[in-house]
Amino acid sequence: MSVDTERETTTPASTASPKGVLSKRDVVPTISALIAATGVTVLCTTAFGMTNVIAVAVVAFITFVAMLWLAEYLREGDDDHVDLVAAELTDDDPNWPRTETASAPALKVAPEPEWSVENDQPMRRRNIRGTDVVEAIVALGAGYAFAELLRIATRMQSLVGFGIWWGLAALFVLFLLVRDRADTEAAIDRVVAACVWGAGVAIAAVLVWMIAFVVAKGLPKLTATFFTQDLSKVGPLTPGGGAKHAIIGTIEQVAIATIVVVPIAIMTAVYLNEIGGRMSKPIRFIVDAMSGLPSIVAGLLVFTVFIPTYGFSGFAAAIALAVLMLPTVTRASELILRTVPDTLREGALALGAPRWRLVQKVVLPTALAGLVTAAILGVARAIGETAPMLLTALGSQHTVTSPFGQPQSDLPLFVWSLIRVPNKVQNDRAWTGALVLIMLVFVLFITARLIAGRSARRLRRTS
Amino acid sequence: MAVQGGELAAAGAEDVPFTPVDIPTGGDRAYVILATAAASVSLIIVGATTFFLLDKARPALQSAGVWEFFTTSVWNPTVGRFGVLGLMIGTTIIAAIAMVIAVPLGVAMALFINEYAPAKMRSPLTSMIDLLAALPSLIFGMWAFFALQKHLTPIANFFSTRLAVVPFMRAQGQSLTQSSFIAGVVVAVMTLPIVTSVSRDVMAQVPREQCEGALALGSTRWAMIRSVILPYARSGIVGASLLGFGRALGETIAVALVLSIQFRANTHIFTTGGGSIAAHIATSFGEAGPLERSALVAAGLALFLLTFLVNFLARMIVVRTVGEG
Numbered sequence: 118m119s120v121d122t123e124r125e126t127t128t129p130a131s132t133a134s135p136k137g138v139l140s141k142r143d144v145v146p147t148i149s150a151l152i153a154a155t156g157v158t159v160l161c162t163t164a165f166g167m168t169n170v171i172a173v174a175v176v177a178f179i180t181f182v183a184m185l186w187l188a189e190y191l192r193e194g195d196d197d198h199v200d201l202v203a204a205e206l207t208d209d210d211p212n213w214p215r216t217e218t219a220s221a222p223a224l225k226v227a228p229e230p231e232w233s234v235e236n237d238q239p240m241r242r243r244n245i246r247g248t249d250v251v252e253a254i255v256a257l258g259a260g261y262a263f264a265e266l267l268r269i270a271t272r273m274q275s276l277v278g279f280g281i282w283w284g285l286a287a288l289f290v291l292f293l294l295v296r297d298r299a300d301t302e303a304a305i306d307r308v309v310a311a312c313v314w315g316a317g318v319a320i321a322a323v324l325v326w327m328i329a330f331v332v333a334k335g336l337p338k339l340t341a342t343f344f345t346q347d348l349s350k351v352g353p354l355t356p357g358g359g360a361k362h363a364i365i366g367t368i369e370q371v372a373i374a375t376i377v378v379v380p381i382a383i384m385t386a387v388y389l390n391e392i393g394g395r396m397s398k399p400i401r402f403i404v405d406a407m408s409g410l411p412s413i414v415a416g417l418l419v420f421t422v423f424i425p426t427y428g429f430s431g432f433a434a435a436i437a438l439a440v441l442m443l444p445t446v447t448r449a450s451e452l453i454l455r456t457v458p459d460t461l462r463e464g465a466l467a468l469g470a471p472r473w474r475l476v477q478k479v480v481l482p483t484a485l486a487g488l489v490t491a492a493i494l495g496v497a498r499a500i501g502e503t504a505p506m507l508l509t510a511l512g513s514q515h516t517v518t519s520p521f522g523q524p525q526s527d528l529p530l531f532v533w534s535l536i537r538v539p540n541k542v543q544n545d546r547a548w549t550g551a552l553v554l555i556m557l558v559f560v561l562f563i564t565a566r567l568i569a570g571r572s573a574r575r576l577r578r579t580s
Numbered sequence: 581m582a583v584q585g586g587e588l589a590a591a592g593a594e595d596v597p598f599t600p601v602d603i604p605t606g607g608d609r610a611y612v613i614l615a616t617a618a619a620s621v622s623l624i625i626v627g628a629t630t631f632f633l634l635d636k637a638r639p640a641l642q643s644a645g646v647w648e649f650f651t652t653s654v655w656n657p658t659v660g661r662f663g664v665l666g667l668m669i670g671t672t673i674i675a676a677i678a679m680v681i682a683v684p685l686g687v688a689m690a691l692f693i694n695e696y697a698p699a700k701m702r703s704p705l706t707s708m709i710d711l712l713a714a715l716p717s718l719i720f721g722m723w724a725f726f727a728l729q730k731h732l733t734p735i736a737n738f739f740s741t742r743l744a745v746v747p748f749m750r751a752q753g754q755s756l757t758q759s760s761f762i763a764g765v766v767v768a769v770m771t772l773p774i775v776t777s778v779s780r781d782v783m784a785q786v787p788r789e790q791c792e793g794a795l796a797l798g799s800t801r802w803a804m805i806r807s808v809i810l811p812y813a814r815s816g817i818v819g820a821s822l823l824g825f826g827r828a829l830g831e832t833i834a835v836a837l838v839l840s841i842q843f844r845a846n847t848h849i850f851t852t853g854g855g856s857i858a859a860h861i862a863t864s865f866g867e868a869g870p871l872e873r874s875a876l877v878a879a880g881l882a883l884f885l886l887t888f889l890v891n892f893l894a895r896m897i898v899v900r901t902v903g904e905g
Contacts, residue, residue: 275734275735305800306801306802306803309801319685320708320712323769331719382618384614388615394616396616396619400622403623404622406892412717414830414884417881418628472608473610474607503717507865533718536837537837547722548722551719554716555715558715561714562711
């Protein structure tokens with residue numbers, strides 16, 4: 118509905134004055150060319166250090182002319198649009214001057230190729246074409262020129278600011294260019310597409326930046342001794358030492374948490390999906406709300422319940438992790454159980470299987486790979502949890518193999534305690550620890566993906 | 581059909597539709613009890629959290645007074661005066677900044693994955709968002725403090741000098757590091773995955789015929805998104821934002837690394853210092869005495885109730901649009 122009205126309200130650029138003294142189609146390229154020429158001038162004088170005024174003027178003029186020509190070329194190159202109004206004007210139109218209805222927004226229609234059986238192909242969705250690329254390049258160039266100008270005018274130091282201004286100016290120029298060639302609606306569409314692509318690229322860039330930063334900081338000190346020594350014998354300023362105690366702690370705590378959580382989570386999922394009792398709705402809600410439980414609150418819970426009687430220990434940390442993992446693994450398991458086809462359940466029941474045998478022999482084995490994936494993803498989330506560890510495991514410099522009875526370290530605690538001291542040696546250790554943590558998350562993540570992918574392929578084959 | 585039914589009825593009068601009767605075996609009963617017990621663990625955890633935190637928080641609440649605890653901004657363990665108002669305001673400010681950044685980006689990312697990106701890129705992009713969600717909060721905090729901060733201070737500088745008329749943007753020549761703004765940006769990156777994935781789920785529910793109808797009527801892709809997808813997915817996106825808000829309220833370690841904590845509410849988002857309940861608990865728990873720990877537990881309880889409420893609301897909205905999924 119609203120699409121139609123949008124169409125009618127937009128005014129295509131081609132309804133500009135017919136006598137063509139100075140139409141919008143001429144102004145926009147001229148301004149763009151001026152901006153580009155200014156940009157090139159500035160670039161020449163600042164970046165390349167050109168001092169000869171005439172040379173700069175010549176370069177600027179050449180740029181100006183080239184941009185104008187490019188604009189003209191773009192307009193001509195846009196040959197798959199037939200401008201009905203323009204076509205009308207050249208003819209000896211008896212209806213001229215036109216009435217109000219005749220000057221309705223011009224349709225831009227691609228010329229239809231001659232139809233024949235051979236070329237009756239399914240129409241391909243419009244994809245990126247030469248004009249789009251040229252427009253993008255021109256927009257980027259003009260935006261760069263603007264940002265450069267701004268940088269010089271305001272003595273801007275920051276690269277981020279430069280990038281933001283570049284992007285904004287480029288979007289603006291792109292909008293003008295596309296509006297000039299097509300119409301406002303298309304221009305908005307293109308600008309939004311550019312923004313959305315920009316968001317995607319920016320997020321990917323942030324992820325890559327973050328991982329690259331940790332790798333660059335942590336890799337130099339990643340040696341074999343990092344895995345075989347602890348911090349009990351090295352001082353804060355002496356090199357060497359490692360995170361053996363932390364790695365042992367992490368493995369033990371995460372393992373205990375997984376062993377505790379996985380059966381409970383899977384049984385909860387079975388309750389929600391297979392039994393579906395009266396309580397399933399509230400329980401699903403509670404599980405959902407728990408998945409947003411701040412990790413520090415899980416730590417506080419264990420602190421108030423366990424620590425007064427049992428003291429700080431790796432086991433307490435494992436319980437806190439279990440509380441955090443429970444909703445994640447439960448939800449993921451429930452989604453997996455839901456993908457088990459009902460025909461399998463009906464078949465088993467028809468053969469006379471009691472419900473529990475159905476779950477044990479049919480539902481769970483079918484969903485096994487997915488359940489494993491869910492558990493691994495839960496572990497990947499839990500392995501880097503720091504906040505609850507501060508209140509439960511407390512940390513230690515020594516290798517503590519028993520998770521019971523005394524404070525134990527783990528990787529997040531190791532990193533946390535060492536990154537907060539103003540000391541290069543300690544900070545380097547922290548970065549290496551962070552790198553190991555990231556690698557662990559990566560390995561778990563990729564394993565989960567591989568298992569999930571393989572089981573998905575198998576499911577597709579069988580069904 | 582009718583003829584057939586008549587024939588069947590003629591064949592045997594007792595041929596009534598068979599209602600399946602579940603006859604539970606002993607194993608069945610054990611299985612149901614086991615599953616119910618497992619399912620009630622979640623209920624027990626939530627109940628226990630409320631109960632035990634309340635129990636442990638009592639000394640501090642008695643010492644400071646419940647009303648004062650929520651309406652003043654002091655933290656003085658030696659005389660037993662505690663008030664988390666400033667911290668709560670700070671927490672909300674950070675979460676709000678995070679949402680201002682994360683919601684447009686998350687929705688754009690969801691649109692990118694669902695509508696714009698080539699089909700081959702869809703699965704890697706989803707993996708990327710999942711990976712972003714799986715990375716530890718610690719890593720985000722370290723990256724933000726050591727790599728991101730120095731690139732954000734110029735932006736903070738720009739806004740605080742050029743837009744100083746806006747009250748909360750004023751800086752008055754103060755330091756611009758370790759501010760609520762920087763903490764908000766980090767939290768935005770961390771809450772981005774949840775906003776993206778929930779928005780994607782909601783957008784995937786839009787009937788495809790409506791989208792294609794809009795395109796066939798000649799609308800551009802953006803016009804289609806604006807007139808079909810966004811109106812359909814609006815309440816789901818609101819739910820996704822609320823979910824992200826809940827996460828942002830509870831974000832601990834990254835904020836603790838980036839922010840310099842102060843107890844009075846600092847409404848100037850670009851200047852050093854801000855409040856965060858979770859980060860405050862994490863940083864001061866180690867050195868705290870019994871009474872202060874009790875006060876920290878009370879603060880944690882306030883945070884727990886707040887996030888629980890926000891999450892509950894968010895899930896209500898999401899479930900209403902997406903269904904139980």
